[in-house]
Amino acid sequence: MSACAHRDDAGSYVLRALPDEDHERFEAHLATCEGCRREVADLQMAADTLPLAAVQVGPPPELRDRIMAVVRSEAELLSAAGERAGEPDADPAPAARTPRPRRRGLRWPVLSLRPLAAALAAGVLVAAGVVGGVVLSGGGDTSTVTGTVQIASAPDARASLQLSDDATKLEVRKMPPPPSGKVYQVWLKRPNRDPAPTTALFRVDANGSADVEIQRGRLKGVDQVLVTAEPDGGSMAPTSDPVIVASTA
Amino acid sequence: MAFAQLADEDLMQLVRRGDAQAFEVVYDRHSTAAFSLAYRMTGTRNTAEDVVQEAFLSLWRSGARYDRTRGSVRTWVLGIVHNRAIDALRRSMVHDRRRASDEGIEERFEARERTDVEAARRDEARDVRQALGTLPAEQCKVIELAYFGGFTHSEIASMLDTPIGTVKGRMRLGLEKLRGQLGGLAEVMS
Numbered sequence: 045m046s047a048c049a050h051r052d053d054a055g056s057y058v059l060r061a062l063p064d065e066d067h068e069r070f071e072a073h074l075a076t077c078e079g080c081r082r083e084v085a086d087l088q089m090a091a092d093t094l095p096l097a098a099v100q101v102g103p104p105p106e107l108r109d110r111i112m113a114v115v116r117s118e119a120e121l122l123s124a125a126g127e128r129a130g131e132p133d134a135d136p137a138p139a140a141r142t143p144r145p146r147r148r149g150l151r152w153p154v155l156s157l158r159p160l161a162a163a164l165a166a167g168v169l170v171a172a173g174v175v176g177g178v179v180l181s182g183g184g185d186t187s188t189v190t191g192t193v194q195i196a197s198a199p200d201a202r203a204s205l206q207l208s209d210d211a212t213k214l215e216v217r218k219m220p221p222p223p224s225g226k227v228y229q230v231w232l233k234r235p236n237r238d239p240a241p242t243t244a245l246f247r248v249d250a251n252g253s254a255d256v257e258i259q260r261g262r263l264k265g266v267d268q269v270l271v272t273a274e275p276d277g278g279s280m281a282p283t284s285d286p287v288i289v290a291s292t293a
Numbered sequence: 294m295a296f297a298q299l300a301d302e303d304l305m306q307l308v309r310r311g312d313a314q315a316f317e318v319v320y321d322r323h324s325t326a327a328f329s330l331a332y333r334m335t336g337t338r339n340t341a342e343d344v345v346q347e348a349f350l351s352l353w354r355s356g357a358r359y360d361r362t363r364g365s366v367r368t369w370v371l372g373i374v375h376n377r378a379i380d381a382l383r384r385s386m387v388h389d390r391r392r393a394s395d396e397g398i399e400e401r402f403e404a405r406e407r408t409d410v411e412a413a414r415r416d417e418a419r420d421v422r423q424a425l426g427t428l429p430a431e432q433c434k435v436i437e438l439a440y441f442g443g444f445t446h447s448e449i450a451s452m453l454d455t456p457i458g459t460v461k462g463r464m465r466l467g468l469e470k471l472r473g474q475l476g477g478l479a480e481v482m483s
Contacts, residue, residue, distance in 0.1 A: 055466075056439070056446045059440045059464055060376065061445050061464065063447065089472055093471070095326060096422075098330050098333035103341075107345060111345075112313070115316050116313045
């Protein structure tokens with residue numbers, strides 16, 4: 045039993061009744077207080093039974109259909125992305141010829157289903173005709189490629205690729221959210237091939253920012269990284285013009 | 294593979310590898326409990342549907358985060374739903390129209406085709422409701438306002454015109470009593 049001054053917070057904590065800032069403070073406290081950890085573990089068991097008190101009401105079948113449509117679409121996309129990732133690169137390194145192991149776990153970017161309030165009106169995503177300069181910078185193991193954002197209504201939007209041996213990442217800033225019901229999807233373009241889908245689907249936060257890991261390790265044989273706006277769950281082939289183009293070759 | 298024969302924990306291993314069929318079975322097993330919790334909390338079917346959709350897609354995309362040593366899949370799913378519903382409530386600040394009316398609702402438990410499972414669920418629900426009913430009214434009230442209403446302890450203190458410290462104490466004492474009364478069930482759930 046905890047004799048700690050924070051003991052009474054344990055009940056509020058497991059019920060999620062602490063305001064956000066207090067919640068974080070108490071979590072930090074838990075890391076150092078054995079008594080409160082025990083208290084939380086005990087009370088959590090009681091809190092976990094509370095959902096059973098709700099009258100049981102079945103969800104509508106349409107909800108199941110909607111969820112499964114997204115899940116099947118993403119499973120198909122994941123499968124395709126995994127197969128494409130195994131395709132030989134234009135200039136494969138010896139290690140790249142070895143079939144890659146199946147991915148150990150899904151690493152979907154966290155997506156919100158609710159479109160952000162300021163959804164773009166349809167048709168806003170048009171090529172701005174900006175000639176993109178590619179800037180390669182950085183030394184050692186990491187380099188940065190500046191991409192071109194082709195959204196006429198967002199002249200301040202920025203995109204860059206971070207390339208290193210550990211991972212290839214896309215950073216966007218001041219990007220508008222994708223149109224309602226859509227999500228941004230990253231594509232990898234190899235010479236003389238159609239863009240290959242990736243599982244990197246993302247939305248942006250309220251500041252228009254997102255940091256997206258495209259894949260572990262460096263890109264191989266890819267000359268362009270593209271981003272398009274696609275229906276929730278992503279697509280197997282682009283359904284709209286790219287809103288970001290970053291040339292890596 | 295007969296997915297329906299697999300335990301939740303085994304299904305989650307497949308979900309983690311992107312198996313949509315395994316996910317479908319997890320959904321079928323827990324969607325009624327998830328929807329019921331979301332509906333009780335948000336009070337509207339549309340919001341409850343949004344919450345359940347967000348929660349299950351989050352589960353699909355982050356299956357790797359499930360850790361069987363920290364509880365059952367059911368508890369994990371309901372925890373996600375609870376958090377999402379609270380987020381929705383606090384975003385919308387719609388605290389007055391959320392009360393779901395239980396009147397006219399035909400209670401439905403999962404697995405109607407399996408009467409043993411359905412009977413067990415009914416027994417569990419009865420036990421929890423009875424245990425809540427035996428708590429002192431002021432303890433039951435703060436627990437319900439916090440857990441199902443999504444209110445913070447300071448909001449509850451203001452609503453009940455009671456010091457925050459008293460509200461916190463009632464929450465803890467009420468949960469301790471609940472834990473004592475439900476004993477085995479609480480351990481099974483967690």
